[in-house]
Structure formats: structure tokens, C-alpha cells
Amino acid sequence: MTKADIVIIGGSAAGLTAAISARRTYPKKKTLLIRQEKQVLIPCGIPYIFGTVGSPEKNLIPDAALEKNGIELLIAQAKKIDRKKKIVETTEGDVEYERLIVSTGSVPVMPPIPGFDRDGVMAIIKDVAFLREMQQRTEKAKNIVIVGGGFIGIEMADEINKLGGKSITIVELFPHCLSLAYDEEFCIEMEEVIRARGIAIRTGTKVVAINGNSAVESVQLSDGTELEADLVVMAIGAAANVDLARDAGLHIGLTGSIAVDRTMRTSDECIYACGDCAEKVSFFGGGPSPLKLASIATLEARIAGANVYGVKRESPGTVGVWSTAVGDVALGTAGLTEAMAKKRGYEVVAVSLEGPNRHPGIMPGAANTKLKLVFEANSGVLVGGQVRGDSTAGEISNIISACIQKRMTAEDIAMFQMGTQPALTASPVAYPLVNLAEMAIAQMGRN
Ligand SMILES: Cc1cc2nc3c(=O)[nH]c(=O)nc-3n(C[C@H](O)[C@H](O)[C@H](O)COP(=O)(O)OP(=O)(O)OC[C@H]3O[C@@H](n4cnc5c(N)ncnc54)[C@H](O)[C@@H]3O)c2cc1C
Missing domain, CATH: 3.50.50.60 (FAD/NAD(P)-binding domain)
Known part of the structure; x- marks a missing residue:
């Protein structure tokens, strides 16, 4: 043994x-x-x-x-x-x-939708042989329906779209894609980016049946629409x-x-x-x-x-930090959105701004970056943040996550010493994180 x-x-x-x-x-x-x-x-x-x-x-x-x-x-x-x-x-x-x-x-979760077991309905299984087969089927398919507009659904749609010559539709139950982790304004922007790349999105509706003989031929939605499909990718969770x-x-x-x-x-x-x-x-x-x-x-x-041989660490619980990208546009999120925080009973101060991530803004590689921070109004503690920008969005959401985990207040963030450089970062005069913290402090003072 x-x-x-x-x-x-x-x-x-x-x-x-x-x-x-x-x-x-x-x-x-x-x-x-x-x-x-x-x-x-x-x-x-x-x-x-x-x-x-x-x-x-x-x-x-x-x-x-x-x-x-x-x-x-x-x-x-x-x-x-x-x-x-x-x-x-x-x-x-x-x-x-x-x-x-x-x-x-x-x-992966497979919902009990009539017809979900038809040939051509595939969940994303973490297995090399399975994914090899899925890749071959994807290459052959013409009409693809992706069920679920979370980050896995949109990343799958965008990657399959890169093969060219396919009609791809994302079906999302909620009013917007990504709405479990981003406030509406970020979701709408990302949906525009996805649509501009030729991918259709149908939100606020759900798949009620997958039709066909032995193989899938179409997908029936709750709003009465029937989408032609020879491949259905299930991306609704695990x-x-x-x-x-x-x-x-x-x-x-x-x-x-x-x-x-x-x-x-x-x-x-x-x-x-x-x-x-x-x-x-x-x-x-x-x-x-x-x-x-x-x-x-x-x-x-x-x-x-x-x-395993004695307690050295304890989990603080899930913050929920992740990012996603479609083309050149990336989104990052950490903690609670404004809508989520309010739903959970927090009184919040939410502040947003948008500006270039280089200074001056005409520097090569500069990208417009939108940042939103959500503070608990009473304590001034940061509970969430979202960012839309270029590839730096991933690391910006990691910084926000670190601030949340350390329960930093707007005042703590306003006192940051941020390293800046014209070709690498936003201006030190209006560094977005610090600037937003100052804006939140001013707003909390007024309340
Ligand atoms: C398509 C996709 C994209 C994702 N993208 C992101 C992302 O960008 N960012 C992010 O933070 N998260 C992402 N996730 C989520 C992330 O991948 C998971 O949270 C992560 O994989 C969890 O790791 P795990 O080791 O707990 O489980 P798993 O990755 O599920 O691994 C479990 C392993 O255990 C093995 N196993 C199970 N049972 C047995 C057994 N009886 N005997 C032996 N071995 C066994 C399995 O074969 C498997 O290898 C993504 C998930 C998917 C599916």
C-alpha cells in the first residue's frame, strides 16, 4: 500500500x-x-x-x-x-x-430543459479529450447558441467568433450580461462591444426547450423566439x-x-x-x-x-474579484456592485470617473479607463469597485480587492502614495483611485 x-x-x-x-x-x-x-x-x-x-x-x-x-x-x-x-x-x-x-x-450545471440531452448540446467539461471534440464540433458548426451571459459565456462567444463565418447568439436570463458582478452601466458598455464584434445578445429571456430529432436544430426561448442552432454551449454555472x-x-x-x-x-x-x-x-x-x-x-x-498540522491561517470569506476581456476592452470587478450593496441593505456612496491611464492622455498606448468605487456611507469602508479599460483593468481590480480585504476607508485610500510615470500610469494629480476616494469623502461630508 x-x-x-x-x-x-x-x-x-x-x-x-x-x-x-x-x-x-x-x-x-x-x-x-x-x-x-x-x-x-x-x-x-x-x-x-x-x-x-x-x-x-x-x-x-x-x-x-x-x-x-x-x-x-x-x-x-x-x-x-x-x-x-x-x-x-x-x-x-x-x-x-x-x-x-x-x-x-x-x-458544469445542466438544467433540466427539455432536449438538453440532444447531440450538440455541450457544457464546458474540464477534460482534454472532451474539449478536443468540442473544438472540432465548434469549427464545423454554423449557428451557435451560448446559454449564459456571464464571463465564461461571453469569453466563449468571443473566442468562437474569432473562427469567422458563424452566427453566434448569447442568451441571458437577466436584463444584462455580467449583471451578477457589474453595475448596469458597465454591462451595457460591454454588451455594445460584444455586439460590435458581430455577436447577437438576447437578454431577459431564457431557453425553455432544445428542439431537434437526435441532434439539436433550434433553441426555443421564453419570449417565443426560436433560434436556429447546430451547437448549444451551456455556460450557466458549476x-x-x-x-x-x-x-x-x-x-x-x-x-x-x-x-x-x-x-x-x-x-x-x-x-x-x-x-x-x-x-x-x-x-x-x-x-x-x-x-x-x-x-x-x-x-x-x-x-x-x-x-493540516495546526491552524496558521483563516479564510476571511469570498470577496469576488475577477476580470474579463473582449477584444481590447477589459472589465474588472471586486466586492459588491452598487446595486448589490444596496440590495443587501448597505447605505452607500458610489463615485465614478473616466480618464486616460497615461499622462498626457495623448501618450502612446493611453486608454480611457472608467473606475467606480462603492463605499459604505457610515464607516467610509470600501465595499466594491469596478473598472473598464485596457489590460490594466485586471490588476486595478486586484488593487481594489486588496483595499477591500484590508477594510480600507476612503480616507486610507486618499492617503495613498501612488507611483506614477507618464508612459505607464495616470496623472498623479488626478490618480483615479485617490481622486475617487477624495470625491467620496467630500460626498460623505455633505450627507
Ligand atoms: C471555462 C472556465 C473559465 C474560467 N475562468 C476563470 C477566470 O478567468 N478566473 C477565475 O477566477 N476563475 C475562472 N474559472 C473558475 C475556476 O476555473 C475554478 O474556480 C477553479 O478551476 C477551481 O479549481 P478546483 O481545483 O477547485 O477545481 P477543478 O478545476 O474543478 O479541479 C478539480 C480536479 O479534481 C479532479 N478530481 C475530481 N474528482 C476526483 C477523483 N475522485 N479522483 C481524482 N481526481 C479527481 C478533477 O478531475 C479536476 O482535475 C473558470 C472556469 C471555467 C470552467
Whole structure:
């Protein structure tokens, strides 16, 4: 029987990060990672397989990180966790553990729409062979319907559109694409960018049936429209993969994920869980959080890996920071939108501005950047921010996220010393983050 001190199940964002973190914290402990696939995809890179990167094989997490960190690898499927004997039964034999980290991730949600099982209806499964087939079908398809206008839906639409000669329609239930993470003004701008690239968008309607004989031929919408389709891509979310944990008797939480405390420990004191399979609470108020993001998965993994032999870290809850891009236009978000904050009962002060991210604004590479910050009115604490701009939007939303996590107030942000340079940043006189904080302070003073 194989034996290791720390055993991790799952080798994607959470599993790999947890293994590295465990080795860094406990270098003398033998650490073994069990994963079912030979090659692991970079999950966030999947949409780019279809238009930019070219194949699933060009979008892989290299195994070098395992070797470099002295992590042993077993390619096998974990079939059962025997908690009494502290054994993981796998397709390649039993593995005994002292501490176990479960990072079995998530699987795409397939709604029970009549006809969803027709040939040509595909969810995005994180598997090389599956995506190779999906890529071939995408290349042949003429009329493609993408169900879901979240960031995965729009990235898939834009990448497939790069192949040319296809009619692509995004169908979104809410009034706008991306509306779970951006305020309306940002959503509308991005929808305009998407439409200008030749992709149709139908919002405020849902798919009620997928028609055809054996293969899909059309998609029926609740507003009565029927869209011709020979390929339907489902991008409406993911559900935690908890079968192994549930069968082992680990507690399952309110959102159907593996219940964990803030140290990422499950209901078994020797078993930890992290990533898409683990239950999450929101940074804002501590209620259950449905978010599933690589930023959260890897944070939880760094907590679980460090804590397996004693508590060193605790999760503050999900902030929700991510970005997306269509062509040259990028959006970034962190924390609560203005609409979301109000819905949750916060009294807010929201401030926005737009300006070039170089100075003077005629400098090469300058892009107009729109920034919005949302502060809690009473305390002045930052609870959210959104940005629309060029590729810098991703890192700007990361800065906003750091400010939120440290519960910075408008006054803290107004006191930033920001490094500036004409060819690289906005003007120091009107640096957007600082300027917005000053605007918010003035507004709060008036209230
Ligand atoms: C198309 C797409 C694009 C995305 N883009 C972004 C993005 O831009 N930014 C962002 O923050 N997030 C993004 N996400 C979300 C992000 O990819 C996930 O949050 C992240 O992959 C979670 O990592 P994980 O390791 O918890 O789970 P997963 O990536 O689901 O990995 C779980 C792993 O465990 C393995 N496994 C499961 N069961 C067993 C078993 N019994 N035995 C052995 N192995 C097992 C699986 O095969 C899999 O490799 C995207 C997701 C998708 C699908």
C-alpha cells in the first residue's frame, strides 16, 4: 500500500496549490497528489482554446511544479475515502494518509430543459479529450447558441467568433450580461462591444426547450423566439463535486458543497477541503456564497495546505474579484456592485470617473479607463469597485480587492502614495483611485 503523510485529491488550481502550500509549510512530510487525469487543463484558459491558443494541449498546467516542490503524483481516480482506516481507495490501489485534502472541484450545471440531452448540446467539461471534440464540433458548426451571459459565456462567444463565418447568439436570463458582478452601466458598455464584434445578445429571456430529432436544430426561448442552432454551449454555472466526500459521511453545507470552517477543516478533523468543492461564506456579512473562482480556490488551498498540522491561517470569506476581456476592452470587478450593496441593505456612496491611464492622455498606448468605487456611507469602508479599460483593468481590480480585504476607508485610500510615470500610469494629480476616494469623502461630508 502507498503511504503518505499528506494526501491531496484533485490536481487543478486548488489541489496543486494546496500540495505546494503543504510542502512549503511541512517540508519533512511526504506529500502525495492523486488526480484522475494525465494532463490538467488551465481551467480559466479553456475559452481561449477555441480562438486564440488553438488546442487543449496548449493550455495545460505543467507538472514541473510538482517535481520542483517534491510532491509525489499518483494518476488514479479516488473511489472511496475510508475515514476509519484513513485510506483513500483508488483505481491504482489504496493510499494511506495522516491528513487528507479534498479538492475535487466542480462540474458544469445542466438544467433540466427539455432536449438538453440532444447531440450538440455541450457544457464546458474540464477534460482534454472532451474539449478536443468540442473544438472540432465548434469549427464545423454554423449557428451557435451560448446559454449564459456571464464571463465564461461571453469569453466563449468571443473566442468562437474569432473562427469567422458563424452566427453566434448569447442568451441571458437577466436584463444584462455580467449583471451578477457589474453595475448596469458597465454591462451595457460591454454588451455594445460584444455586439460590435458581430455577436447577437438576447437578454431577459431564457431557453425553455432544445428542439431537434437526435441532434439539436433550434433553441426555443421564453419570449417565443426560436433560434436556429447546430451547437448549444451551456455556460450557466458549476456545482460542487462532492460525491466522494458525501459517501464518506463528511457534512455537506447549505449550498451543496463540502462543509468547512474558516480553517478549511471539514467535519473530520483530519480532512480538509478547498476550492470549488468546498462551502463558502461571503466576506460581506458571512452568508453562504455561491462564488466559484480560481482566486478563491487558490486562497483556500493556501489555507488548507498550511493548516493540516495546526491552524496558521483563516479564510476571511469570498470577496469576488475577477476580470474579463473582449477584444481590447477589459472589465474588472471586486466586492459588491452598487446595486448589490444596496440590495443587501448597505447605505452607500458610489463615485465614478473616466480618464486616460497615461499622462498626457495623448501618450502612446493611453486608454480611457472608467473606475467606480462603492463605499459604505457610515464607516467610509470600501465595499466594491469596478473598472473598464485596457489590460490594466485586471490588476486595478486586484488593487481594489486588496483595499477591500484590508477594510480600507476612503480616507486610507486618499492617503495613498501612488507611483506614477507618464508612459505607464495616470496623472498623479488626478490618480483615479485617490481622486475617487477624495470625491467620496467630500460626498460623505455633505450627507
Ligand atoms: C471555462 C472556465 C473559465 C474560467 N475562468 C476563470 C477566470 O478567468 N478566473 C477565475 O477566477 N476563475 C475562472 N474559472 C473558475 C475556476 O476555473 C475554478 O474556480 C477553479 O478551476 C477551481 O479549481 P478546483 O481545483 O477547485 O477545481 P477543478 O478545476 O474543478 O479541479 C478539480 C480536479 O479534481 C479532479 N478530481 C475530481 N474528482 C476526483 C477523483 N475522485 N479522483 C481524482 N481526481 C479527481 C478533477 O478531475 C479536476 O482535475 C473558470 C472556469 C471555467 C470552467
